[in-house]
Each structure stands twice: as structure tokens, then as C-alpha cells.
Amino acid sequence: NAGVTQTPKFRVLKTGQSMTLLCAQDMNHEYMYWYRQDPGMGLRLIHYSVGEGTTAKGEVPDGYNVSRLKKQNFLLGLESAAPSQTSVYFCASIRQMNTEAFFGQGTRLTVV
Amino acid sequence: GENVEQHPSTLSVQEGDSAVIKCTYSDSASNYFPWYKQELGKRPQLIIDIRSNVGEKKDQRIAVTLNKTAKHFSLHITETQPEDSAVYFCAATGSYIPTFGRGTSLIVHP
Numbered sequence: 647n648a649g650v651t652q653t654p655k656f657r658v659l660k661t662g663q664s665m666t667l668l669c670a671q672d673m674n675h676e677y678m679y680w681y682r683q684d685p686g687m688g689l690r691l692i693h694y695s696v697g698e699g700t701t702a703k704g705e706v707p708d709g710y711n712v713s714r715l716k717k718q719n720f721l722l723g724l725e726s727a728a729p730s731q732t733s734v735y736f737c738a739s740i741r742q743m744n745t746e747a748f749f750g751q752g753t754r755l756t757v758v
Numbered sequence: 759g760e761n762v763e764q765h766p767s768t769l770s771v772q773e774g775d776s777a778v779i780k781c782t783y784s785d786s787a788s789n790y791f792p793w794y795k796q797e798l799g800k801r802p803q804l805i806i807d808i809r810s811n812v813g814e815k816k817d818q819r820i821a822v823t824l825n826k827t828a829k830h831f832s833l834h835i836t837e838t839q840p841e842d843s844a845v846y847f848c849a850a851t852g853s854y855i856p857t858f859g860r861g862t863s864l865i866v867h868p
Contacts, residue, residue: 677854679855679856681858686767686860686861687860688764688847688858688859688860688861689802689847689858689861690858691855691857694854694855696854704855705759736801736802738856740854740856743851743853743854744789744790744809744851744853744854745790746792746804746807747792747794747802747804747849747856749801749802749803750801751800751801752801
């Protein structure tokens, strides 16, 4: 039982490049989230999903897209990376409403 | 949407002292309040949580209190140890979206 796994762990992109971050959970959780963590800003919600095939915007969605084609996977895409997207990205999942969030190990992304 | 304020942003204590971190929330519908600890370079992990039908919860050296009327909740750590040094996040959840505070960096000096 691996929990929540993110790939990759580190990535350096050039401005304008694209990439996809993968989040996989093996706990059969319905709800999945992508957050970004910046110094002094806490965890800000980018996009979330309440079930397979559904996605919704969070607090800071601009410049990102997501997909949840399978219940266990939640993908975060950057179509044209910008230096402002340099951050640590965390995926999280929740079994049901108002329960503990389980986080992936994070992805440190640098856009130069 | 929900808004969570967390204070202080940095807290420095001597080993053995107590530490208190406070959070306020805006949405009266929120009813689940977890606290997460994030060690340097690691993922956030739940350390304690409280639900709206409870005023206080304790687990060894850590405790959480909730005042629903005032919409604030607090984390209390007693007899702090160097291994308590980390960033602590509070969160408030009304349904399925956890909203996090900005975090408190706790530094425990030996």
C-alpha cells in the first residue's frame, strides 16, 4: 500500500515548455487535489476532483489543466511554463468528506 | 469560499516550553479542523484533528481546542522537543475541500 505517489520528484523546465505531473493513489479515494506551496503562502488549491471524470478549479487555476480519466490518477499539466510557476506541488487525496488528507511526497519544479 | 488565518507565522521556543498556534476561519459551515505537521523536505502529515461537536481533544503532548462561536481553533504543544521543529498547518473543511492556513514555522531550541 503505497498511499499517494507523485512523479517526478524534481524537474527543471525552460520558460514555454510543457510538462505533466502524475499523482497516483491506491487507497480508492474519491477526492483528489493539487496544491502549490510557496514560502509564506501556505498550500493553495490549484484544481480538484470529486470523482472519476470530474474536475474543478480551485483558488489559483490559471496556467494549469487537469484530468482524472481513472479514479486512481490525477494529472496536472502545465501547457506553457512560466517562472511564476516555480513552486513545490503537492497532490492529496481524501477518502470521504471531512476526513484526513493524504499527501504525496511533492514535486519541486523550477522554471528558468 | 472558506478563508483561514493562522498566527504566528514563526514561533521560537526553548526546549520544554509550551507552544500555541492559533487559527480563525470564516465559513460557519466548516465542521472538520485538522492540523498537519510538515518536516523539512517532507510531505504534510496529520497530527491531530477535531470535529465541530467537540471542544477539545488531546493526544499525549498535543491538544487542540475549538470555539465554534468565535470561529477559532488552536494547537497546543506542551514540553516541546527539538523534533517538534517543523511547519504546522491548520485547515478547515466544510465538505470536501480543505482550506489551509499559511503555516507556522516552529523552532525549538535545545
